[in-house]
Amino acid sequence: MSGKVYGMKCNSCGTVSYPKHAVCPDCRNERFEEVAIGGEGKVLTYTDVYALAIEYETRYLRLAIVELDDGIRVTGQLLDDEPKLGMRVKTILGTVRQSGETAIQGLQFVSV
Amino acid sequence: MKPVYIAGAGMTQFGRSEWTLMQLASVASLAALHHANLGDIRVDGVVVANMGAARVNRQTALGSALVDQLALYPATAESVENGPASGASAVKIGVQAIASGMADVVLVTGVERMRVVNGLEGTDFVASLSHPEAEYIYGVTLPALAGMFARLFMDKFGVERKHLAMVAIKNHENAAKNPYAHIQQTVTMEGILTLPEAAVNNPPIAEPLHMFDCCPVSDGAASLVLVSEDVAAKLGGPKVRVAGIGQATDTHAVHEREDPTDLKSVRIAAKTAFDRAGLKPQDVDVVELHDAFTILEIAESEASGFFPRGEGHKALERGETRLDGALPINPSGGLKAKGHPVGATGVAQLVELVWQLRGECDARQVKDAKVAYACNFGGFGNNVVASVLQREA
Numbered sequence: 001m002s003g004k005v006y007g008m009k010c011n012s013c014g015t016v017s018y019p020k021h022a023v024c025p026d027c028r029n030e031r032f033e034e035v036a037i038g039g040e041g042k043v044l045t046y047t048d049v050y051a052l053a054i055e056y057e058t059r060y061l062r063l064a065i066v067e068l069d070d071g072i073r074v075t076g077q078l079l080d081d082e083p084k085l086g087m088r089v090k091t092i093l094g095t096v097r098q099s100g101e102t103a104i105q106g107l108q109f110v111s112v
Numbered sequence: 113m114k115p116v117y118i119a120g121a122g123m124t125q126f127g128r129s130e131w132t133l134m135q136l137a138s139v140a141s142l143a144a145l146h147h148a149n150l151g152d153i154r155v156d157g158v159v160v161a162n163m164g165a166a167r168v169n170r171q172t173a174l175g176s177a178l179v180d181q182l183a184l185y186p187a188t189a190e191s192v193e194n195g196p197a198s199g200a201s202a203v204k205i206g207v208q209a210i211a212s213g214m215a216d217v218v219l220v221t222g223v224e225r226m227r228v229v230n231g232l233e234g235t236d237f238v239a240s241l242s243h244p245e246a247e248y249i250y251g252v253t254l255p256a257l258a259g260m261f262a263r264l265f266m267d268k269f270g271v272e273r274k275h276l277a278m279v280a281i282k283n284h285e286n287a288a289k290n291p292y293a294h295i296q297q298t299v300t301m302e303g304i305l306t307l308p309e310a311a312v313n314n315p316p317i318a319e320p321l322h323m324f325d326c327c328p329v330s331d332g333a334a335s336l337v338l339v340s341e342d343v344a345a346k347l348g349g350p351k352v353r354v355a356g357i358g359q360a361t362d363t364h365a366v367h368e369r370e371d372p373t374d375l376k377s378v379r380i381a382a383k384t385a386f387d388r389a390g391l392k393p394q395d396v397d398v399v400e401l402h403d404a405f406t407i408l409e410i411a412e413s414e415a416s417g418f419f420p421r422g423e424g425h426k427a428l429e430r431g432e433t434r435l436d437g438a439l440p441i442n443p444s445g446g447l448k449a450k451g452h453p454v455g456a457t458g459v460a461q462l463v464e465l466v467w468q469l470r471g472e473c474d475a476r477q478v479k480d481a482k483v484a485y486a487c488n489f490g491g492f493g494n495n496v497v498a499s500v501l502q503r504e505a
Contacts, residue, residue, distance in 0.1 A: 018246065018365075018368075019243055019365055025363075044264065044372070045261070045264040047260045047262075047263060047320075048318070049259055049317070049318040050316055050317055050318065051235050052235065053236035053248075054232050054233060054236040056251055061251045061256070063251065064260070065260055065366070073368065075246055075247050075250055075252060075366070075367050085267055096249055097249050097251060106249055107250075
């Protein structure tokens with residue numbers, strides 16, 4: 001994976017799902033094409049979480065669920081100092097977790 | 113389906129324990145077996161619920177291990193790992209065994225020993241139930257999911273931090289009357305919210321949730337003895353029947369739900385359980401909800417059908433869910449104060465309800481309780497088991 005985040009577009013009904021499933025949740029078709037997920041949207045909800053999992057050295061993480069303008073929702077890291085419900089953001093790709101030698105790439109959100 | 117009764121219920125003290133996983137499981141199991149007073153009636157099967165032993169205790173196949181501890185060979189043995197819903201899932205499997213006629217007596221024990229690892233490891237093992245690519249890699253933990261849920265839910269329905277504090281205050285008050293509870297200490301609105309010191313006493317865990325909105329990390333075990341109608345008749349004594357169990361799942365990633373504030377799996381599981389029991393939420397006298405986070409008690413009280421959507425915090429504010437209210441919720445202290453040894457929780461909720469229905473709860477006894485309901489909330493709502501128990505004569 002080139003660092004991009006992919007969802008799936010159903011070959012039958014055209015529904016885009018993220019994350020991927022083995023079966024289309026809308027029509028149960030089993031054939032898809034991969035589509036890159038991202039773009040602009042608004043913050044549906046967010047939190048500053050201090051109860052962290054392993055592999056994080058920071059004091060807290062600011063996480064959010066963003067509703068993209070195409071209707072797809074994504075969970076990721078919000079890189080903004082004044083978060084608000086409904087704020088406009090766009091997705092960027094960045095390192096979201098460092099697992100040993102591996103820098104895991106994923107979605108981050110910055111204000112627009 | 114044949115009727116299924118709960119003949120005995122027991123548990124260990126919840127909290128930090130020096131006992132091994134199997135010591136915890138054995139102590140709870142023996143308490144339940146003694147409570148049932150089976151005499152020479154033998155146990156046909158054992159089901160053990162647990163979430164983290166493979167990782168944090170390096171032990172697997174717990175069902176077989178518990179049969180060995182209790183010398184119940186050649187009883188059948190199963191282990192159930194179903195996230196935080198493992199406990200009630202294991203009970204459901206035991207109920208199915210008796211309802212189908214494959215067994216007459218099944219011991220169901222939930223156990224977790226998670227304080228043996230540090231906080232990061234403990235939080236991480238539970239976080240591993242989240243979606244690996246769409247949630248976990250971003251640092252999502254259960255408190256994070258609860259924080260995001262709380263912010264959206266509070267904004268939508270006008271729930272304030274004082275309402276969350278009311279859940280904590282009530283459940284701590286109840287736990288202070290429960291000798292098995294992890295935290296037997298009351299808290300006040302001033303101490304956790306309104307005084308300046310509250311900012312220190314009650315630091316943020318996942319905004320808007322603070323420490324006193326979150327359950328403690330506990331070790332512990334809880335156990336039930338399920339029996340067929342024939343065995344229940346032979347044993348005599350108070351009869352508590354498993355009137356109905358319902359279960360429902362939802363999307364793995366929380367963001368994929370059409371309305372992330374709607375606990376659809378709770379709604380479906382509750383409705384199924386009530387339909388199977390031939391009862392309604394209005395028939396219920398005492399309730400145990402899965403308040404791993406205070407906001408969940410409010411949301412589950414609505415989704416289970418006790419209050420209309422958006423009204424749960426108002427019922428709480430009116431005192432209806434207090435021990436002396438019209439519908440006491442979490443008389444045990446809930447996960448919030450009784451504690452949350454993850455795999456044991458679903459069983460422990462039912463242990464409390466069996467004791468309540470038998471009138472054995474002393475200072476925290478809900479008067480004349482005949483019908484009881486529990487919600488065991490797994491994942492962050494992707495797997496929920498609801499149970500209705502009924503006292504017969």
